[in-house]
Amino acid sequence: MKRVKATVAYDGTNFAGYQFQPGIRTVQSEIDKALVKVHKDKSIYSVASGRTDAGVHANGQVIHFDTPLSLPADRWIMALNVLLPKDIRVVGAEYVDESFHARYSATGKTYIFKWSYSEVQSPFERNYAVHLGRWRPDVQLMREAAEQIIGTHDFTSFCSSKTATSNKVRTVRQLTLEKQGHLLIMTIEGDGFLYNMVRTIAGMLLAVGIGWNTPADIQKILESCDRKKAGKTAPAHGLYLDSVTYD
Amino acid sequence: MKRVKATVAYDGTNFAGYQFQPGIRTVQSEIDKALVKVHKDKSIYSVASGRTDAGVHANGQVIHFDTPLSLPADRWIMALNVLLPKDIRVVGAEYVDESFHARYSATGKTYIFKWSYSEVQSPFERNYAVHLGRWRPDVQLMREAAEQIIGTHDFTSFCSSKTATSNKVRTVRQLTLEKQGHLLIMTIEGDGFLYNMVRTIAGMLLAVGIGWNTPADIQKILESCDRKKAGKTAPAHGLYLDSVTYD
Numbered sequence: 368m369k370r371v372k373a374t375v376a377y378d379g380t381n382f383a384g385y386q387f388q389p390g391i392r393t394v395q396s397e398i399d400k401a402l403v404k405v406h407k408d409k410s411i412y413s414v415a416s417g418r419t420d421a422g423v424h425a426n427g428q429v430i431h432f433d434t435p436l437s438l439p440a441d442r443w444i445m446a447l448n449v450l451l452p453k454d455i456r457v458v459g460a461e462y463v464d465e466s467f468h469a470r471y472s473a474t475g476k477t478y479i480f481k482w483s484y485s486e487v488q489s490p491f492e493r494n495y496a497v498h499l500g501r502w503r504p505d506v507q508l509m510r511e512a513a514e515q516i517i518g519t520h521d522f523t524s525f526c527s528s529k530t531a532t533s534n535k536v537r538t539v540r541q542l543t544l545e546k547q548g549h550l551l552i553m554t555i556e557g558d559g560f561l562y563n564m565v566r567t568i569a570g571m572l573l574a575v576g577i578g579w580n581t582p583a584d585i586q587k588i589l590e591s592c593d594r595k596k597a598g599k600t601a602p603a604h605g606l607y608l609d610s611v612t613y614d
Numbered sequence: 615m616k617r618v619k620a621t622v623a624y625d626g627t628n629f630a631g632y633q634f635q636p637g638i639r640t641v642q643s644e645i646d647k648a649l650v651k652v653h654k655d656k657s658i659y660s661v662a663s664g665r666t667d668a669g670v671h672a673n674g675q676v677i678h679f680d681t682p683l684s685l686p687a688d689r690w691i692m693a694l695n696v697l698l699p700k701d702i703r704v705v706g707a708e709y710v711d712e713s714f715h716a717r718y719s720a721t722g723k724t725y726i727f728k729w730s731y732s733e734v735q736s737p738f739e740r741n742y743a744v745h746l747g748r749w750r751p752d753v754q755l756m757r758e759a760a761e762q763i764i765g766t767h768d769f770t771s772f773c774s775s776k777t778a779t780s781n782k783v784r785t786v787r788q789l790t791l792e793k794q795g796h797l798l799i800m801t802i803e804g805d806g807f808l809y810n811m812v813r814t815i816a817g818m819l820l821a822v823g824i825g826w827n828t829p830a831d832i833q834k835i836l837e838s839c840d841r842k843k844a845g846k847t848a849p850a851h852g853l854y855l856d857s858v859t860y861d
Contacts, residue, residue, distance in 0.1 A: 378737040424738070444734060453740040458733075486705075487691060490625040491671070493700040495738065 368433040370467060371443055373413075374459035375428045380494040380604070381454060385418040385428070394419075394428075394455060401450035402432055409435075416469045416476065416611040420563075422603030424495070426479075427458070427610040431469040467613070475540070475612040476560060480553040480569040481605045484546075496550060497605035504576025506544055506551065512575040513542040513553075515585035516568060523592040525568055526561030527600075535561055544572070554609070567594075569601035615680040617714060618690055620660075621706035622675045627741040627851070628701060632665040632675070641666075641675075641702060648697035649679055656682075663716045663723065663858040667810075669850030671742070673726075674705070674857040678716040714860070722787070722859040723807060727800040727816040728852045731793075743797060744852035751823025753791055753798065759822040760789040760800075762832035763815060770839040772815055773808030774847075782808055782839075791819070801856070814841075816848035 377394050387395040395415065402411040413430040438446060443460035451457070466472075481496035483489070488498040516525075519538040526535060541556040553569055571588070574580045579598070588596040624641050634642040642662065649658040660677040685693060690707035698704070713719075728743035730736070735745035763772075766785040773782060788803040800816055818835070821827045826845070835843040 376734075376737050378740070448734065453735070454737045456734050456737050487623075487695065487703050488700070490623050490701045490703050491742065493625070 368435055368465075369437065370431055370433050370463050370465045371440070372429060372431050372461055372463040372467060372469065373443060373447070373457050375425065375430055376456050376458050377425050377428065378454040378494070379419060379422050379424045382421065384421040384423070385415060394425075397452055397455055398430065398447075401447050404450050405446055406434065406436065414469045416473045416608075417560075419606075419608055420603050422494075423606045423608065424604075425608040428608050429469050429473070429611040429613075431463065431467060433465075469611075472613050473559070473611050474614050475556060475558055477541075477554065477556040477609040477612075478560070478565045479607040479609045480555075480565065480601065481607070482551040482553075482573070483549055484551060485549045494604050497602050499551070502573075502577050504551070504573055505578075506546065506576065508578075508582060509544050509572045509576040511582035512572050512580075512585050513544060515582060515589070516572075517542050520589050521592055522561055522564055522589070524588045524594055524597045525564050525571070526594065527563035527567075528594045530562040532561060537561060537564070542568075563600055566601045566603065566606060567597050569605065570599040571597050573601065574598050615682055615712075616684065617678055617680050617710050617712045618687070619676060619678050619708055619710040619714060619716065620690060620694070620704050622672065622677055623703050623705050624672050624675065625701040625741070626666060626669050626671045629668065631668040631670070632662060641672075644699055644702055645677065645694075648694050651697050652693055653681065653683065661716045663720045663855075666853075666855055667850050669741075670853045670855065671851075672855040675855050676716050676720070676858040676860075678710065678714060680712075716858075719860050720806070720858050721861050722803060722805055724788075724801065724803045724856040724859075725807070725812045726854040726856045727802075727812065727848065728854070729798040729800075729820070730796055731798060732796040741851050744849050746798070749820075749824050751798070751820055752825075753793065753823065755825075755829060756791050756819045756823040758829035759819050759827075759832050760791060762829060762836070763819075764789050767836050768839055769808055769811055769836070771835045771841055771844045772811050772818070773841070774810035774814075775841045777809040779808060784808060784811070786815075789815075810847055813848045813850065813853060814844050816852065817846040818844050820848065821845050 383391045385394045398413050413432040416429045440461045444457045447457045483496040483498050517539050521536050523535045539557040543554050545552050629641050630638045632641045645660050660679040663676045687708045691704050694704045730743040730745050764786050769784050770782045786804040790801050792799050
């Protein structure tokens with residue numbers, strides 16, 4: 368058996384999230400269906416770097432799977448894409464050592480969150496960026512708040528109360544906000560993220576940008592270890608798993 | 615009654631085209647439903663500059679309708695958008711003289727056609743650009759072919775054989791091809807277009823770009839007045855009604 372590492376992009380709009388659920392359209396179900404077909408009905412399962420929620424997109428999700436086949440590495444791209452629905456595309460594939468694990472070997476992840484400033488929301492962006500309506504957030508204030516989030520913290524206040532993991536200390540290495548045309552784009556990079564953590568941070572930064580909170584509130588909210596303090600989770604459809612890094 | 619001219623954008627993916635069809639989701643049905651609601655169940659119907667096919671998008675379709683209401687012109691944008699599905703957006707509205715007619719007053723239309731060159735088709739573009747796969751068309755040859763199409767011609771060879779109109783003479787005033795990142799974009803402007811004319815021209819230019827035809831073939835095909843000579847109609851999802859002009 369040889370281990371394949373594949374990079375996968377998907378439009379999360381029409382999926383009930385990444386993870387397999389019986390009888391429901393998920394990204395993993397579609398990928399595993401394609402793997403089973405390529406392997407002539409042998410059960411081959413993929414392992415991803417982590418799940419994404421319903422509506423969340425990916426530019427560079429990473430998976431691995433083990434195969435008895437010996438296709439040239441880049442042939443895996445086409446072999447899987449002909450079997451996958453068009454809202455999932457394998458964009459890269461390579462053979463890796465069997466010590467590689469899409470989830471456990473990951474040393475960092477980058478997520479992107481997109482808001483749209485346009486007067487009227489473009490019908491072409493309705494599933495791909497969160498429309499700000501009449502809000503015009505102060506990006507400088509959002510950047511000041513972001514500075515408070517960067518670093519190693521207990522992120523209990525910034526993840527779903529349903530988070531199962533007991534250790535909620537994570538390190539955010541980079542957190543930037545940039546205007547690109549009519550879009551406001553948050554990019555966040557860290558060693559790992561708790562359930563709903565990126566969307567909670569996005570919601571919190573927006574709350575600062577529109578004056579519901581101040582940048583100084585961030586430290587207090589972090590210290591409180593109380594999810595209720597951090598306010599609204601931003602909608603799923605603005606979020607993209609952009610890339611996963613491995614050493 | 616006052617006449618409103620409105621500019622409408624839509625993502626054509628989930629519509630069976632523009633025109634009303636009973637029991638089927640079309641752009642016109644949704645717009646007229648919203649108009650009836652705004653007018654408290656009074657029947658108010660819209661007239662568009664023309665239809666678009668299933669899957670075809672619009673950045674700037676133009677419609678008109680007559681109303682007894684006296685909202686400030688720009689309030690029509692929000693009044694309709696709160697009632698419309700998110701894949702249709704009214705992006706502009708103004709009161710016009712009752713001599714204005716969205717279809718008969720139009721003096722020109724601009725369409726855009728998008729192809730994508732990316733190695734693997736982006737899942738986010740699957741409904742918005744036609745993927746060229748392994749084809750790498752010669753854009754210079756396509757431009758030479760485009761030069762033959764510009765002007766006033768009988769476009770019988772370049773429209774659906776189902777076209778009802780008897781006068782098939784049209785004037786193409788502008789026809790350009792430009793690379794923008796991984797996209798190849800055709801922009802065509804003319805006084806009016808026959809059924810499937812833009813998609814037939816797009817298909818013909820691509821045929822020239824990949825060497826199935828030569829630029830010199832275009833004149834012969836125009837002169838033949840035979841639809842079968844012009845080859846394949848390009849897929850609907852690459853096409854956008856970009857704007858409609860009025861004097």
